[in-house]
Every structure is written in structure tokens, then in C-alpha cells.
Amino acid sequence: MDAPAPKPYSDTMTEAATPTLIQSLANPTRFMALSARVLPWLAGAAILVIAYGLYLAFVMSPPDYQQGQTVKIMYIHVPSAWLAMAGYVTIAASGFGLLVWRHPLADVSARAAAPIGAAFTFLALVTGSLWGKPMWGTYWVWDARLTSMLLLFFLYLGLIALRSSIEDETAAAKLTAILALVGVALLPVIKFSVEWWNTLHQPSTRFTATLDPAFRTPLLVNALGFTLLFAALHVKAMRNEVLRRRVKSLQLAAVRQAARSETQ
Amino acid sequence: MLGPFAGYIVAAYAATALVVGGLVAWLVTDGRKYTRALADLEARGIKRRSAA
Numbered sequence: 640m641d642a643p644a645p646k647p648y649s650d651t652m653t654e655a656a657t658p659t660l661i662q663s664l665a666n667p668t669r670f671m672a673l674s675a676r677v678l679p680w681l682a683g684a685a686i687l688v689i690a691y692g693l694y695l696a697f698v699m700s701p702p703d704y705q706q707g708q709t710v711k712i713m714y715i716h717v718p719s720a721w722l723a724m725a726g727y728v729t730i731a732a733s734g735f736g737l738l739v740w741r742h743p744l745a746d747v748s749a750r751a752a753a754p755i756g757a758a759f760t761f762l763a764l765v766t767g768s769l770w771g772k773p774m775w776g777t778y779w780v781w782d783a784r785l786t787s788m789l790l791l792f793f794l795y796l797g798l799i800a801l802r803s804s805i806e807d808e809t810a811a812a813k814l815t816a817i818l819a820l821v822g823v824a825l826l827p828v829i830k831f832s833v834e835w836w837n838t839l840h841q842p843s844t845r846f847t848a849t850l851d852p853a854f855r856t857p858l859l860v861n862a863l864g865f866t867l868l869f870a871a872l873h874v875k876a877m878r879n880e881v882l883r884r885r886v887k888s889l890q891l892a893a894v895r896q897a898a899r900s901e902t903q
Numbered sequence: 904m905l906g907p908f909a910g911y912i913v914a915a916y917a918a919t920a921l922v923v924g925g926l927v928a929w930l931v932t933d934g935r936k937y938t939r940a941l942a943d944l945e946a947r948g949i950k951r952r953s954a955a
Binding site for chain 2: 702707708709711712715716719754755758761762765766769770772773868872875876878879882883885886888889890892893896
């Protein structure tokens with residue numbers, strides 16, 4: 640007697656036929672087409688919002704009653720510090736996406752975000768230092784906030800170095816993702832360092848609560864502008880990474896082709 | 904206009920402009936490099952399987 644024909648996986652097949660938004664975005668070819676359209680708008684929006692933020696910071700915003708004009712450093716220091724953390728969250732989330740769902744674009748995103756996040760962490764440290772000298776009397780103190788931020792910078796450099804030290808890109812991607820996820824433990828330490836320890840660095844600016852609107856508005860506009868800038872840089876870096884991988888695979892194909900024609 | 908600490912304020916903004924400008928320049932030249940390399944390879948008849 641014939642065994643009954645196996646039931647087709649109709650449900651899963653329907654699901655696979657209509658990919659979710661995330662799934663369709665995770666396809667590199669679709670990503671390249673979509674990002675080519677989005678990138679100019681993202682970059683344009685970033686330029687406009689930052690220009691407006693700088694106008695508010697330099698023309699409309701008054702000097703602080705205690706800090707004088709040095710409060711203007713806040714308009715670049717706070718957004719840089721925010722992006723230092725947001726950049727790391729992007730890398731860790733991408734690492735999670737790679738390890739759990741193996742999204743083809745997850746590692747592209749992680750790799751693209753690392754140098755950009757490192758650059759904004761560096762800027763948070765430099766602008767903070769240049770703000771610290773006139774206000775605290777020193778460029779640097781080993782307090783919990785500054786030290787944990789410096790560790791974040793080293794963690795970024797570690798991620799970049801680890802990836803470039805392993806030739807097998809699949810292994811490099813996995814190991815970097817694991818290190819990125821372990822490093823997430825540093826983020827709450829940075830965030831709450833000003834509450835857990837007695838630091839020279841002031842507590843959180845609290846975008847909406849304790850800051851006078853005269854300072855809050857330019858800060859929020861600049862934070863939005865910097866976030867748009869980060870997004871534009873990240874999308875561009877991801878496009879570059881997809882192109883780099885295509886060049887690499889074509890070069891390999893060329894070598895194989897040449898080897899085949901030699902043996903014939 | 905920027906008070907007694909103008910140097911620090913200008914230095915902070917200049918550092919930001921320099922780093923962001925450097926990132927943009929690096930990303931643009933990198934993108935051009937790969938686009939050219941890809942066009943080069945395709946001109947030699949080496950195409951991706953998924954490319955139309």
C-alpha cells in the first residue's frame with residue numbers, strides 16, 4: 640500500500656513567498672536600490688537641520704549665566720556622546736541579527752557603523768576635554784564618566800582591529816559580533832556612571848526636564864541633525880561595504896576563470 | 904563675541920568639522936574606488952551571477 644503523500648508545507652510556503660519588510664530590506668540588491676534613493680534625502684536633511692541648529696546655537700542662543708559662551712560646546716558634545724552610544728547599539732543589534740537570524744546585511748551594518756561610531760566617540764572625548772579645561776580647569780580627569788567613555792573608544796578600536804586581524808571574513812564577522820554583544824555591558828555603566836559614582840562630570844542633561852528652552856531647542860535640533868548625519872554616513876558606508884564584497888567575489892571569480900582556462 | 908574662552912569653542916567646532924569632513928571624504932573616495940573596480944571587472948566580462 641502506498642504511503643500517503645506528505646502534506647505540503649503550505650503555510651510556511653505562503654509566508655516565504657511574501658517576505659516581511661525587514662526580510663526584503665535584508666536583501667543586498669534591494670538595499671542598494673532603496674538606499675540609492677534614500678541617501679540624497681537623508682544627507683540633505685542632515686545638512687539643513689545641522690545648519691539650522693548652528694544658527695540657533697550661534698545667533699539665537701544666549702550665553703549661560705555660569706558658563707558664558709562655552710555652553711556652545713554642549714551643542715556638539717552632547718550629540719556626539721549620544722551617537723557614540725547609539726553607534727554602539729547599532730553594532731550590537733546588527734551583531735545580534737547576524738548571530739540569531741543570519742541576515743545578510745547585518746554584518747555589513749555592523750562593519751559600516753564601527754569607524755563612524757568610533758569617530759563620534761573620539762569627538763565626544765575631544766569636545767568634552769575642550770569644555771573641561773575652561774570650566775573645570777583641566778582637560779582630563781579619571782572620573783567614571785570620562786574613563787568609561789574612553790573604554791568605549793578602545794572597545795570600538797578593538798572591534799575594528801579584531802575584524803581586520805582575521806582573514807576569513809565569516810569567522811571575523813561572528814567573533815566581532817560576539818565581542819560587540821559582550822561590550823554592551825559597558826553602555827549602562829557609561830549612562831549611569833554620573834549617578835553611581837561621585838563624578839566631576841555633571842549628571843545627565845535630561846533633554847526635556849532641567850534645561851532652559853533657550854538651550855534645549857538648539858541642543859535638540861543639533862541632536863536630530865547629528866542623528867540624521869549618522870544615518871546618512873551609515874547608509875553610505877553600508878553601500879560601500881556591499882560594493883567591496885561584490886568586487887572581492889568578482890575578483891575571486893576572475894581568478895577561478897583564469898585558472899580554468901589555463902588547465903584547458 | 905565668543906568671550907574669553909573663544910579658543911576652546913572654536914577648537915571644539917573645528918575638531919568636529921575636521922572629523923566629520925574626514926569621514927565624508929573617506930566614504931566618498933572609498934565608494935568611487937569600489938564603483939570603478941566593479942565597472943572594470945564587468946568590462947572584462949566578469950559579471951555577478953545575480954546581476955541582470
